[in-house]
Amino acid sequence: MAIAALSSGVTGLNAAERALGNSAHAIANIGTQGFQPQQATFAENTPAGTGVSISTRGQELLKVDAPSATNLATETTNSLVYKAQFNLSAKVVQAADQNIGTLINIKA
Template identity: 85%
Template sequence: MAIAVLSSGVTGLNAAERALGNSAHAIANIGTQGFQPASANFAESSPAGTGVTISFRGQELLQTEAPSATNLAVETTNSLVYKAQFDLSAKVIQAADQNLGTLIDIKA
């Protein structure tokens, strides 16, 4: 059980890291004409309870004179949410590690 929780926490960390990188990429390209930022889509891994997956949709660079479609307010808010997700996933890993340590101490 503790190993499965560790795995769930690690997939949460990875997904949050990738989503945060996506937001950083969108913010870095705020001045790029025709830039369309990707949106991060989170989904529960199969079987249920084993973690989270992430996919991205919609990033492209259009050959137009239109300004970047990056919304700074949205990307800033997303960055804060992804940071909180990362922190919570780290707490899941920490709790699972403590429980696993307790289990090992009981068995010893």
């Protein structure tokens, strides 16, 4: 059980990190003409309870003279959500690590 929680926490950390990087990339390109940011989508792995994965919808360049399609308010909000997801996943990993340590100590 603790190993599964550890694995779920790690996949959550990885997905939140990728999403945060995606959002940072969009913010960094806010002044780039024709930039269309990618959209991060989270999905539960199968079987259920084994973690989370992330996919990003590919970016397409708009007309070169069009302004960037990045919405700063949306990307800032997304960044805060992804940071919270990362912190919660880190807590899952920490709890799983403590449970594993307890199991090892009990058997010793």
